[in-house]
Amino acid sequence: MKVIEHLAKADHPLISFEIIPPLRGGDVRGLLALIEDLSQYKPPFIDITSHAAEVIYEETPQGAIQRRVKRKRPGTLGVCALIQNKYHIDAVPHILCRGFSREETEDFLIELKYLGIDNVLAVRGDDSGYQKPLQHGRSANGYACDLVAQISAMNQGKYLEQGLLDAEPSSFCVGVGGYPEKHFEAPNLVSDIRSVKEKVASGAEYVVTQMFFDNRHYFRYVEQCREAGITVPIIPGLKVITRRNQLSNIPRNFYVEIPAALADEVAAARDDEILHVGVEWALQQTQELLDRGVPSVHFYVMQTANAIKLLMSKLGVGVGV
Numbered sequence: 001m002k003v004i005e006h007l008a009k010a011d012h013p014l015i016s017f018e019i020i021p022p023l024r025g026g027d028v029r030g031l032l033a034l035i036e037d038l039s040q041y042k043p044p045f046i047d048i049t050s051h052a053a054e055v056i057y058e059e060t061p062q063g064a065i066q067r068r069v070k071r072k073r074p075g076t077l078g079v080c081a082l083i084q085n086k087y088h089i090d091a092v093p094h095i096l097c098r099g100f101s102r103e104e105t106e107d108f109l110i111e112l113k114y115l116g117i118d119n120v121l122a123v124r125g126d127d128s129g130y131q132k133p134l135q136h137g138r139s140a141n142g143y144a145c146d147l148v149a150q151i152s153a154m155n156q157g158k159y160l161e162q163g164l165l166d167a168e169p170s171s172f173c174v175g176v177g178g179y180p181e182k183h184f185e186a187p188n189l190v191s192d193i194r195s196v197k198e199k200v201a202s203g204a205e206y207v208v209t210q211m212f213f214d215n216r217h218y219f220r221y222v223e224q225c226r227e228a229g230i231t232v233p234i235i236p237g238l239k240v241i242t243r244r245n246q247l248s249n250i251p252r253n254f255y256v257e258i259p260a261a262l263a264d265e266v267a268a269a270r271d272d273e274i275l276h277v278g279v280e281w282a283l284q285q286t287q288e289l290l291d292r293g294v295p296s297v298h299f300y301v302m303q304t305a306n307a308i309k310l311l312m313s314k315l316g317v318g319v320g321v
């Protein structure tokens with residue numbers, strides 16, 4: 001079922017999760033256990049991130065620096081197949097512009113269609129230091145709105161190769177990313193919101209936000225999006241802080257602010273107390289969002305369920321609900 005259908009049919013706020021495939025060569029059993037844990041909360045959908053190849057520099061035993069191109073986390077398609085067909089939860093694979101040609105994206109979408117997957121989240125991806133050379137006759141999507149346009153065209157039966165005789169339209173529900181604290185490359189929030197409007201005009205049916213730790217960013221963002229004429233659901237994305245080093249990692253990697261009150265509490269906590277500090281903060285955020293009537297909350301779980309299990313129990317979301 002499509003994400004927007006889940007939202008339209010729900011008689012209570014929905015809780016969804018986002019997970020990340022294991023590192024190349026890594027054991028998938030940890031991820032299976034995580035999905036098993038998350039499935040008990042009956043999420044309407046689970047997002048699975050995608051990862052392009054990136055450049056890494058490694059020192060050889062001889063002391064030379066070696067440049068390698070590596071896709072660290074393959075497996076998005078396999079994890080989606082599992083979630084969709086073993087757990088009967090709607091899988092939402094992320095699809096990227098960067099690192100993939102439009103032709104590869106079309107093939108990926110065909111695989112998803114065969115698997116019965118109804119949803120995708122279309123994002124541009126970040127600069128990984130590696131730009132795959134485009135082979136002759138291949139093309140690339142520059143911005144997420146171009147990727148959304150490609151998927152929308154396929155939804156109308158328009159594949160990259162013109163004039164196919166029996167091309168079946170797909171029927172993907174497309175989500176896109178939004179940044180309550182502004183995307184780091186955008187000159188200002190107004191122009192960033194204009195990009196979201198363009199993604200919606202290209203066919204996106206809902207927005208999931210980047211993580212934020214102060215709900216005021218989200219409320220202001222939704223207000224500005226509505227003023228700009230964006231009417232689709234804007235699902236808030238939340239993350240639970242569980243480690244001290246996230247105080248610097250999260251702002252560095254995601255360009256979001258950690259409020260002083262939360263940062264001070266984490267800094268003052270013992271290592272074994274940090275999870276509880278993070279869960280309490282996320283609990284307050286979630287409760288306020290739910291009180292203010294959000295249709296759904298999306299949690300960036302990524303690899304381990306400890307924090308989310310504690311949070312769900314405090315929220316009163318029971319196993320098997």
Ligand SMILES: Cc1cc2nc3c(=O)[nH]c(=O)nc-3n(C[C@H](O)[C@H](O)[C@H](O)COP(=O)(O)OP(=O)(O)OC[C@H]3O[C@@H](n4cnc5c(N)ncnc54)[C@H](O)[C@@H]3O)c2cc1C
Pocket residue numbers: 048049050051052094095096121122123124125126142143144145176177178179183184185186191192193195198199208209210237
């Ligand atoms: C919910 C969510 C999930 C994500 N999942 C993944 C994932 O699985 N894998 C991954 O690698 N990354 C993921 N990301 C990160 C994302 O790829 C990066 O934040 C990336 O830098 C921007 O992606 P976007 O889709 O928002 O880009 P876009 O919407 O293309 O915007 C990128 C920048 O360009 C500007 N812009 C957009 N359109 C135009 C235009 N036509 N002309 C000029 N400027 C324009 C925007 O304002 C913005 O500053 C995710 C982000 C979010 C919010």
